[in-house]
Amino acid sequence: MKKTLSILFSLAALTSFGQNPAPAKPQTKAIALMGGVVHIGNGQVIPNGVVLFDKGVITNVVDGTTVRLNLNDVEVIDVSGKHVYPGFISPVSTVGLQETGAVRATVDKQEVGNLNPHIRALIAYNTDSEIIPTIRNNGVLFSQATPQGGTISGSSSVMMSDGWNWEDAVLKKDDGLWLNWPAYFSRDFNLEDFSTIVRKNERREAAIAALQATFADARAYAALTNPTPMNLKLEAMKGLFSGKQNLYIRANNGKDIIESVRFAKGAGVQKVVIVGGEDAHRAITFLKENNVPVILSEMHRLPAREDEDVDLPYRLPGLLQKAGILVGLSYADEWWRTRNLPFQAGTASGFGVADREEALKLVTSNTAKILGIDNLVGTLEKGKQATLFVSAGDALDMRTNVIEKVFIQGRKVDLDDRHKRLYRTYKDKYEQK
């Protein structure tokens, strides 16, 4: 068995069945991870590195073959031959917002209404979700809790995968608003043969006009000093015009990408991110000229059209990255599959991203930059939070992704989860025979 069960593991076995492990205790002593292959997350790698962190913050990252450190009062952990990574970031996520897809009572990802800028996803983020430990144990240590539905869905927040409650777990509150762009093509489901028919969306222009009015009102409202009456919806949009918040636009078609970005810039939005971007390769020049980053929808999808190259979804991150566009990967709302996010980066590397360190950026530093959390996380650099993990091998490949240690803000996290508990229970059953 390659998933090494640490001491923490057997301790966890003593905890009552069916519960997540308790959040980890704050870091009390400096820790040095010695001799591992340190993947910085910015394209660099140190084959024999030392990662030193204290009070939840990285205090040094150095080449162990050339630099000597004073390790008095430091807990030294030998990770030679193993790999150290910054925690992976999963944007566009409903982890924590839904538990069991088919059970309505466990789903809190969408509010009624069309224009919901005031809706905040972090409120519903359930730190006790049993999904969270399972994604954490593959190296995904952050997820962006993201609302769905309507035209403006609400605001997202970046959450850590450990904490007693959402206030504890939040890394960045209300990082951006979510806009579902009225699509150029609409899709209709045909009951006769269960096919999908794509045609020009006749309601698009009216929908865009309504958005224009809302954004104009919001922009004007943002200039008021003491608005009375207070409008919660417009209040929630203020950050778009000051640059405090991103506007995440869900758009896939090439024309939707161009039109929506032009709309947002025209409306005075400071920071725009395209989410989805299935046809982003068509709009490369535009995206580059306008300096718009892209979070791609899940790569593990089929090409959008019959005649499209069979591997286009796999090659897309490479195509965009090569053109100099800032790209992040997501599992696009597929909460339980989020643990496979690292393997998407691996796939990107197998299909055209220059090398594995470049591919790694797709789930670390690139995403951190896009989400505006790169001052805190995304790379293993001095001054950043010590949210990182140790894997027995290459974490982008499921063959070697075996997570042995996880630190969130320097706190040692218990690696137990529901799946391991059930595994142990039934392994024991058969071994008793």
Add this chain to the structure above:
Amino acid sequence: MIKHFLTGLLTVSLAYGSLAQTTFPQNGVYDERPGLYAFTNATIVVDPQTTLQNATLLIRNGRIEAVGTNVSVPAGTVIADLKGKRIYPALIDIDSDYGMPEVTRGPGGGGRGAGAPQYESNKKGPYYWNQAIQPENEAGIIFKANAAKADELRKLGFGAVLVHPHDGIARGTGALVTLADDRENTLVLKPNATAHFSFSKGTSTQQYPNSMMGVVALLRQAMYDADWYKRAGSKEQANMSLDALNRIRSLPTIFEANDKLGIMRADKIGDEFGVQYIVRSTGDEYQMIDEVRKTGASLIVPLNFPQPYDVEDPWDADNVSLAELKHWEMAPSNAGRLAAANIPFAFTTAGLRNKTDFWPNLRKAIENGLPEQKALEALTTIPAKLIHAEDMLGSLQKGRVANFIITSGNLFSADNVIYESWTQGKQYIVTTKAPVDLRGSWALTIGDRSNLKLNITGKTPDKLDYQIVADTARITPKVAASGELISMQVQLNRRQPGTTRLTGYRTSPTEFKGDGEMPNGQIVQWSAVRTGDAPASTTATSTTATSSTSAMASTTATTPASSTATLLYPFVGMGNAQKPKAESVLIRNATVWTNEKDGVLSGADVLVTDGKISKVGKGLTAPAGVKEVDGTGKHLTNGIIDEHSHIALLSINEGGQSSSAEVRMSDVINPEDINIYRQLAGGVTASQLLHGSANSIGGQSALVKLKWGESPEGMLIKGADGFIKFALGENVKQSNYPNPNVLTRFPQSRMGVEQVYMDHFTRAKEYAKGWEVYNKLSAKEKATAMPPRRDIELDALAEILAAKRFITCHSYVQSEINMLLKVADSLGFKVNTFTHILEGYKLADKMAKHGVGGSSFADWWAYKMEVHDAIPYNAALMHRQGVVVSINSDDAEMARRLNQEAAKTVEYGGVSEEDAWKMVTLNPAKLLHLDTRLGSIRPGKDADLVLWNAHPLSIYARPEITMIEGATYFSLKDEDAKRDALHAERSRIIQKMLAAKASGASTVRPTFRRARMWHCEDIEGVMAEGEEEKAESK
């Protein structure tokens, strides 16, 4: 009344009966006429092979009396001189809904979210249990003539049509009727001429069947029930439907298919019951013409060619697939290709957007390679022959019904004019024939203005253009010339505006005269006298209609691109111009994953000949002519086998009943699904195509190899064991339906699921016993014994009991898995495989004891309640208890990464890499009983091989070559060339389409149909969980 070609008789088109006697009383004085007409000096096309010049056609009382060059015309005959004109047999359409009640579909039968589902027939009376089986309907009874619609068809040249109600799977009989205007008693030539079937359940609101394979099964069962009814059943019950099914067995039978695959599907049903169907096809037969020809079926072919797409915007145009572009280009060549392949066919006007498209489209077909003679056959002799009416219609021979048309010239010429349609000996004017040819130059005098010239021109004498030349001015008057009379309005003087109005009559073929009124009210006299031919330039075209000396050109002179355009196999952008062929190949110096005792060999060679692996070893020598592939640094493995797949299918669930053991997925294989190619690119070579999980007992699987470009039949693995899908849990008890209040289908709980099995297998046992007893009887005893009723559902279940069919059971929760094992043990059968089996780890010991395999997902969970306890360690735990474990996809996307999914069993639970690899190759082969032929690299096994660029369990691995039985179906290095060819072909056709649009063809917006991606969760009309949102966000 217009006299037209008949001279010497004032009125001709009053009704008269062709019947010598009538059963109807007459209100007024009887008006029976001799009905004797002769058409002389005509070019008569007696049939497509025979044309007579200067011949006479004699008809009496609606029948042809004589035709020939030496016909003596008896006294009392009305004679029409047709010098320069032609006579053709009237055309026949044998797929018509003329005179049939309109088929209106109600709000479908209770899909998910709709009203309460209807499980039993709403049709009252002693009929079949299913509303879609209505062979008792008779077109001859419900037929009602419709003068306006008859006129529309006569104008196109048609004289008779075969009509039937287009509703249901068994639709009843068709009636052959003429398009004359008379009592139905006269019009119906043959009331029960044909029998009709289709793949559409039509207006039936009953739940079953709600899938294509269910349609096939229902029809097959009904046919077997009819056999039984004849032999024994009528003693037990009266059933008008089964009685009718037996009665119509001897009639020519027409099966309406919905696409080219339907032709093969229909023919297979016909073969089972010893019937050769005539198939109403859809115009795409050219795409699979070899397979179509092999069926031996005659076809009824529409002329509904696709419109060009609106492709100005290159991004929008991407939504139109190459297959759609090519079909637009090639559809007009369909008939020509059918003719060249010697497939007999008739044309129909059915399916045309407008009936008036008939002639332009038919001419387009001729321009695209269809010989005119074949076109005429397809509209006359062949349809007549197909419905056994060649003694009545289709040619102009003595004794036939007097259905013919009079034309200006060659029927197929663009400028041909159909003057008259004679239907059952009755005259119908199609184009009003001018009494004389007015074309020419006329000297016009109006009052004191005598220096005017009137030029009359036109392609035929019947459609004329008028122009007045006054000094140098050219004036276009408004003219109405009708028979002997003429009226004209003209603005003679531009300086004094006003209209001069003239009215007049013909005094001779060369003179008109009459009165007129000038703009100022002054009354004037006017006249026109013919002085000679009109200027040559405007009359030249008038002779082309009759310029061809032979009645028909035997071949077309030009061959446009559409008839030479290349096909693709399959007819999809990613299809191949040639079907891949097996080659002899030596793969050298690769890391070979044998799945045998030898394990993983490094630096090994594998020789492939005749589609098999012939040698495995080091330093093999390549026999002459063998292609060598360098495997250095690469990995060679078996092709991946997906135990649970729903790609390449037209339909997934027959959820209309709790058991649908009778349905066969082999009836709905779609060889054009692009996912076949995408999965080849992921190293998959064989799949079990499974029924869905909507009901406890699903349908029979199809085991296929992903032979991209082959027919459904060609994809099936020959000699494979039969399998069947079962399902447990939330889907079969309909837990996740949005409106639980309308659910009435048994079962709605796991308790009921057990009883479904107990009930069905108990019945199957009794059924098998019944046949066993009957089959043991002597011939003498059989003669008096009641034979059991053949039941194709119980047949499948009896096969399971006899270990001739094997179960793959969709399952999640341990309690229900345990239940099925107990049911199987108690009734004496085995479960072959549990699929999904996400709680298999909880009772892997019991599974091992029963000998059942587990085919699972690597890491799926959390999407519904019954996967709450699903863990990614499941495969490892089952594996260690001795269960044969495979990792499957159930998903078109994931199937192309099954190597990665197998690798997860290494991550979760520490399965060895070799064992992990077997979970997507050898183990599924074992579960499908194909491990003697597939699943390992050993001499003698099928050469279904994949050459990977890296360790096959690694995320960085991708197939460079995927081979099935020695033929290369995917080659990474050829992908660029394939892509370039695809783009070049797209551009070529798009340019052509732009030109077509510029020349005025109407276009359609590029809509874009994306075929359904199936998962076994999918129930009719329902999107899988989360799919709505995905669709919205795109």
